[in-house]
Amino acid sequence: MSDPQFYSLNVNGTERQVADAWLGESLLYVLRERLGLLAAKGACEQGECGSCSVTVDGELVCSCLVMAATAVGQPIVTVEGLAEPGVPTDIQQAYVDAGAVQCGFCTPGLIMASHALLESNPDPSELEIREQLSGNICRCTGYGRILDAVQRVAVQRRQAGAL
Amino acid sequence: MGHRRPSGIVSVNRVAELRTWTHDRSAGTVRLGAAVTYAEIMSDPLCAWLPALAEAGRTVGSPQIRAAATIGGNLATSSPAGDGLPVLAALDAVVHLRSLTAPRDVPFSQFITGPKRNVLQPGELIEAVTVPVAAGWQGFAKVGVRNAMVIATANAALVVDDQRRTVQLAIGSVGPVIIRCTAAEQMAAAEVDFAGRQASADSVRRFADAAAQAARPIDDHRSTAQYRRHAIGVLAGRLLRRAFPNE
Numbered sequence: 001m002s003d004p005q006f007y008s009l010n011v012n013g014t015e016r017q018v019a020d021a022w023l024g025e026s027l028l029y030v031l032r033e034r035l036g037l038l039a040a041k042g043a044c045e046q047g048e049c050g051s052c053s054v055t056v057d058g059e060l061v062c063s064c065l066v067m068a069a070t071a072v073g074q075p076i077v078t079v080e081g082l083a084e085p086g087v088p089t090d091i092q093q094a095y096v097d098a099g100a101v102q103c104g105f106c107t108p109g110l111i112m113a114s115h116a117l118l119e120s121n122p123d124p125s126e127l128e129i130r131e132q133l134s135g136n137i138c139r140c141t142g143y144g145r146i147l148d149a150v151q152r153v154a155v156q157r158r159q160a161g162a163l
Numbered sequence: 164m165g166h167r168r169p170s171g172i173v174s175v176n177r178v179a180e181l182r183t184w185t186h187d188r189s190a191g192t193v194r195l196g197a198a199v200t201y202a203e204i205m206s207d208p209l210c211a212w213l214p215a216l217a218e219a220g221r222t223v224g225s226p227q228i229r230a231a232a233t234i235g236g237n238l239a240t241s242s243p244a245g246d247g248l249p250v251l252a253a254l255d256a257v258v259h260l261r262s263l264t265a266p267r268d269v270p271f272s273q274f275i276t277g278p279k280r281n282v283l284q285p286g287e288l289i290e291a292v293t294v295p296v297a298a299g300w301q302g303f304a305k306v307g308v309r310n311a312m313v314i315a316t317a318n319a320a321l322v323v324d325d326q327r328r329t330v331q332l333a334i335g336s337v338g339p340v341i342i343r344c345t346a347a348e349q350m351a352a353a354e355v356d357f358a359g360r361q362a363s364a365d366s367v368r369r370f371a372d373a374a375a376q377a378a379r380p381i382d383d384h385r386s387t388a389q390y391r392r393h394a395i396g397v398l399a400g401r402l403l404r405r406a407f408p409n410e
Contacts, residue, residue, distance in 0.1 A: 047228050059202070059230040060227050060230055061227050062227045062228065065228075065231060067172070069174065116226070131226075134225050134310075134312060
């Protein structure tokens, strides 16, 4: 066992100290168990389900597959960092409006993936949405309402831009 | 993670030299640093030089996985089902290894020695892989239980070089290592019309049979040997037809 490690992570715009951690801990574990940020969910812990999706330096990744210590010095964003409490993003609101949330366990990961999708591709086809969200498993909705939510936001953003 | 608790860890995935690629126009090659991700390989400009590798990359995991998954990781894992590996095999890529002593270059065909086994020695790491840019059609095909997030039941890469008049086929998930189908390759090169992009139905059928014969599949939790042998023949025939669409 190595000496206890101290390092800091930039999470949602704030430098957070991580103390007494084993160096091999996953980013998911550190976010949840050491920093108390519970939005990223742990389910499969092997990159299959996408429930733990966050962005590291702007890239959407499964936080269960990222060693936390390798993310030092790179901005990390979780769902907690997308918006102030009580003020949902347009994507979060669309998930509510479309009924795309049932049990809610997959939702934080899907919200992160939807944000990443619409940032890189503001006008995705249904096939592109399916491909881009293929790393996020939802066992409740059957995905139809999730596709609907993402499409609603794409249309809303286009209309807002056109005004 | 958590299987082992080493006393120290060296993270190499942010070493700039490993994350870099270079295109050598005169040599006709792209050198990919080991930490170049599949997300980068699928994007401009790498996807234009290495279209089959980009195609294979698009079938690796999910967008989240491809943002983290590297070509060096695919090589080091040496899984018989690694999706990038048939492409590297079909293109005769060269793996560059580095250690405290002498660097060495290993042809892809000699790099993997068995399922999840390779020639890497303790203290040695993969620095880069050099991949030829082929002048001709190339493509990747894969079958699995679904489209997204799937480990291949069978996968294959076909590379045509119109100048050297060669057809190169490598198959994966159907043996302990990636297999080059030399009998199928020689048969196709002798029978197809490179200029007219033409192959007879008979040539395609016998190419598929030769690929199936080259396979050394096993039964496991993912599929049966019989299905894998059938599937690899279908994929090989499909790839040859895409490369030579005229009958």
